[in-house]
Amino acid sequence: MTRVKAMVLTGYGLNCDNETDFSLHLAGADSRRMHINQLIENAQSGSATVLRDYQLLVFGGGFSWADDHGAGVLMASKMKRHLGEALKAFVDAGNLILGICNGFQALVNLGLLPWFDGQYMDRKVALTHNDSGNFINCWVSLKVNTQAPCVFTKGMRRAEFPVRHGEGKFYASDNTIKRLFENNQVVLQYARSDGCPAAGRWPANPNGSLSDIAGMCDSTGRIFGLMPHPEAFNHFTNHPDWTRRKLALARVGKSIEQEEGGGIPVFRNAVAYFE
Secondary structure (H helix, E strand, O other), X not given: OOOOEEEEEEEOOEOOHHHHHHHHHHOOOEEEEEEHHHHHHHHHHOOOOOHHHOOEEEEOOEOHHHHOOOOOHHHHXXXXXXXXXXXXXXXXXXXXXXXXXHHHHHHHHHOOOOOXXXXXXXXXXXXXXXXXXXXXXXXXXXXXXOOOOOHHHOOOOEEEEEEEEOOOEEEEOHHHXXXXXXXXXXXXXXXXXXXXXXXXXXXXXXXXXXHHEEEEEOOOOXXXXXXXXXXXXXXXXXXXXXHHHHHHHHOOOOXXXXXXXOOHHHHHHHHHHHO
């Protein structure tokens, strides 16, 4: 069986491409990292290595263009100008797009999310400065909407991933948020340790996101954006509590059975969608 081909964008300050590429390989994908300029050059020159040869495109985390003019703004502008129609054709062909942190910011700036009524490039939501005014780097608990059509979260109910951002507050009009919930396009919400939504309270909601929204998808479930980093939980030792959990198991004569981290199912679901 031909392996699912995934492309992870690199360049201009994106700095999570190696972890994302590694996670995709663990999930069984034939993944490669590609600089944004190389992708654009290939598309313009008719190279054999072009977007249509892939099934999964990942806009990863980092600080593209140093977040100048706003997080993900310049990345979205460059992609729209040079690859706008190619991106639309990529989605129309039934492929998947994943945006993590800075990638999520780029997707909403592009208008690839929420993509209401097939309105491509129509911006409806924003990811803006954290309420604290500070960069945050911590682990969060997440409630997964099991009714969402999202391909990437199939079979998941809860998750714990790290967040690392200065502009992660989800913001939109009341009508847009209402529609997102009615369509089950809200995939992830920041949650308390008991799994209930954070109700806007810090530290469970680390940035002040409206309605605790941490991730969303389009109506088909094939485009998914989230602020937390699943690729940063690719091994059980990534979790800050791994030593305590290991010791607790040892006290009852058990050991950690699975070394794979809790973020890998996100990537496995993407691969399984095509297989």
